[in-house]
Amino acid sequence: MDVDDYRTHSPYSDPRHHAALLDAVPADLPIVAATARNVIVHYRAGGVELPDARRAEANLRWLDRILDADQSRFPLPLTAGRPAAERVAGCCRDHTLLTVAALRQHGIPARSRVGFASYFVPGWHHDHVLAEWWDGGRWVWSDPELDPADDRPFDGYDIDPEAGHFDSAARVWLAHRAGRIDPDTYGVDPSLPFRGDWFVHDYVLLELAHRQKDEVLLWDGFGAMTEDLTDADLPLVDEVAALLVAADRGDAAAGRELARRYASDDRLRPGATVHCMDPVSGTAAEVDLRR
Template identity: 65%
Template sequence: MPVRLDRPRSARRAAGRAPHRPPGTHGRRAQPGGALPRRRRRTRRRAAGRGGPPPARPAARRRPAALRRAPRGPRPRAGRVAGCCRDFTLLTVAALRHRGVPARSRVGFVGYFDPGFHSDHVVAEYWDGGRWVLVDAELDPATDRPFDPVDVPQSVGGFRSAARVWTDHRRGLIDGARIERYGLAPETPFRGAWYVHNYVLLELAHRRRDELLLWDSWGAMAQGPDGVPAPELVDEVAGLLLAADSGDAAAERELADRYAADPRLHPGPRVRSFSPTGIFGWTDLDPAPDRTR
């Protein structure tokens, strides 16, 4: 699916690769044709023998082939790799972008993991020719759910961006008690206003293709639940993110300019990491972020 110039600027930008998700030698697996299920390739050959391929469905109604691939069963234990939602999302985004489909990662909270709690989460989003579609690559599409995992709704019970949650909190739509239900898990201190505050800045970084880990910290981020260091700055960033989501090209440009110029918003060559594995300290980024992108 080639990138067309009539797509919004956000979609055109989301079609390029980023330093944290190059496919490397695995890129050939996502090449058009070679990565499709075997039955689909046979269908194409039969159609070509009858005088050409079947007519394509409208772009807005097609799902990228990377999302249609048939499962091959579980890997042997020795061949498995553990990962979080961010890793599932980056793999999905890398495969989609490698095939020319504009895609990006989105940071926010979902209400379908823990009843009564909104868990932090990263999902993929791709441009289907008419709109941005959310995909939760961690969910098995065969599992019975009230929604389609490759078209996740943006709602209280579905996915809500960090910018939306923060803005609703600041407007009083999510009060001080309810904001404590947004975070890593209800039994941990990693929840509440300070946590959502940090996730707005993380959402911005992912939008600018710096898809860092959820436990990386930099700039204006809070270091714990003792306070929110930059609420007005995060108010402005959240407002621009929501405007850009609605298609405001000027807001998208302002986000890019402010992210590049303000060291409170973007990570430098090092970030502080608070890993759930118990590793705390400074981490050097490799490659270092490129602010010219």
């Protein structure tokens, strides 16, 4: 994919009948990010207690369905204030999806990036999703979930890729394979078992899917994903990770090779269904992605 491919919607970011709502959001990253925070509250870390029925909104998946839920409660412009407890439950993936969708709606190239953030808990690297958008000269990493009013030692809307605040899953995997990091400090939360080498391995595949505009949920399983690396094809993920890092550095041939492999190798992409592990109910189900 080239830059222009990211100007258009994916099935996930397409607002469908809510296009006018995105048209009305100014094409300015700080406003777009504030709008995402206004519409979506984190389902478990948003500072409000939500009942399970509301927390389950984190599985809505498609932007038009997220906006359906929002508009059922607030038939208002997306920039109009919503009480935190009444916002749509989601996570970083959904803040980013809305941000990416609003930018794409205005023809601005944007995509989501999957990796790990070190700025929430000292010594821990939370699984996280950033928005990445093209400013006309370079790709910019921005975290729409961060409120600029918070005291942080970096610009959350222009995160330096080399500063260590956020690392792509591919870079983390390659660092693990080189013995430079402890993968057990990378995962969902220090209190949960979802961490380690298998988790980073699977997130490389999530990173690839999101780069190819399949912005699946973070708890969707597909292809070569596994919770046990004993029989995993590690060289496959090594190669994908190396290509992802090379593409980030501007290697157009690496980007084309990623697209070719993604299209031809069903180990690397979601099919018609994904194995979804619902983090709210703890149940697993096959989810049909066809609409």
